[in-house]
Amino acid sequence: MPKQKIKPTESELEILQVIWNKGPSSVREINDELNKTRETGYTTTLKMLQIMTGKGLVTRTKDGRNHIYSAAVERNAAQQQLLDKLLMGVFGGSAKRLVMEALGSHKTSSEELEEIKNYIDQLKGGNP
Amino acid sequence: MPKQKIKPTESELEILQVIWNKGPSSVREINDELNKTRETGYTTTLKMLQIMTGKGLVTRTKDGRNHIYSAAVERNAAQQQLLDKLLMGVFGGSAKRLVMEALGSHKTSSEELEEIKNYIDQLKGGNP
DNA sequence: TTAAATTTACGAAACTTTTCGTACATAAAT
DNA sequence: ATTTATGTACGAAAAGTTTCGTAAATTTAA
Known part of the structure; x- marks a missing residue:
């Protein structure tokens, strides 16, 4: 298992x-x-x-x-798991909606927003 | 109430x-x-x-x-509520960490990623 | 018009989660 | 050495959640 x-x-x-x-x-x-x-x-x-x-x-x-x-369980693993549950349970599986909601309703600094943008570019990889 | x-x-x-x-x-x-x-x-x-x-x-x-x-409850209200709980409960209040986790572990299309980037720019407003 | 199917109401069983009382062991204080 | 404080173990009550059987009402089909 x-x-x-x-x-x-x-x-x-x-x-x-x-x-x-x-x-x-x-x-x-x-x-x-x-x-x-x-x-x-x-x-x-x-x-x-x-x-x-x-x-x-x-x-x-x-x-x-x-x-x-x-x-005995990693914080990361629990985050993953619970995030998934929330995503499926209330956001209909759309990470986009969840992300927008999260960013929209909570203060996030410009620096962090920039980091997120970079991270997204990284995710998109050779798919611009 | x-x-x-x-x-x-x-x-x-x-x-x-x-x-x-x-x-x-x-x-x-x-x-x-x-x-x-x-x-x-x-x-x-x-x-x-x-x-x-x-x-x-x-x-x-x-x-x-x-x-x-x-x-009788708005989807939005439930989303907000549960997102907040997760954010505070397991992500130490950092929307950035939550967002990255969400994007990293779930397939999101290039189009959606682009939309998120635009949304972030919008959030940053006159703060580039 | 009767019979079969579909619907609501609701009690109570089956399960799960949380809380706590009590018993007993061990360490610290007197 | 005896008492007091603090610890673990554990059964079981209390509270919360989910499932379903049965009854009664109402509609649809035969």
Whole structure:
């Protein structure tokens, strides 16, 4: 099974984000981070991480009595996957529409816009 | 309450997609459309639409003995909402990264790429 | 006019996801 | 050494989502 679907739930994604941002972390660290946004019980987060371990979304190593959890899925892969879902689900598969929507409604600097243009030229390759 | 969160579930989104594409439709039409992709019982779709009516995601009008369902949320609003969530959630708020990812991994025609470039120029406005 | 087909309503089962209580182990503090 | 704090394990309740069976109404076909 070379390529399996990454399908984190809403909560799982929140946790993955914490780990992606902070790097490998203990349950306490992750729970503290989550609680900056919303109230979540410690054992809830723990259970979540145990479930995610079972699903292969995270791995863990022992550090004394603690467990340190690391992301087992690349942020990139998740981005890809979720982008795809959004693209198919709401944009009818048109990357153009999605891109225009994204650029239109969010501030992007001139420099970045230029980079995107260059990237597009690169994509077009010998097809001008 | 002018602006409420649009949070359709997976299945609800599939149904909204059908209605957005085909316009107001009967249960039968929606169910037939869904069945082009995956098997779904008629009453399942019906129940779904009833639930969605309750949530305010769709509205319905009588047409003889049938009900015709229309989307109560704009495709645009849903796009905006979900795009934003993805952008903030997994792309760290960088539209550039999202756009590049979207263009890089999905076939987009040269014509469309050109349109996007033009759109970017338009965005840059007097800032070349 | 009867029978068959199609439609809505709706409860409830089947599944999935999230939350938490409790038990027990281990480390830190007194 | 005993108590207190902090950790993991895990079952199960709570909440949310999806599926479908059955009943009742209404239209279409025989």
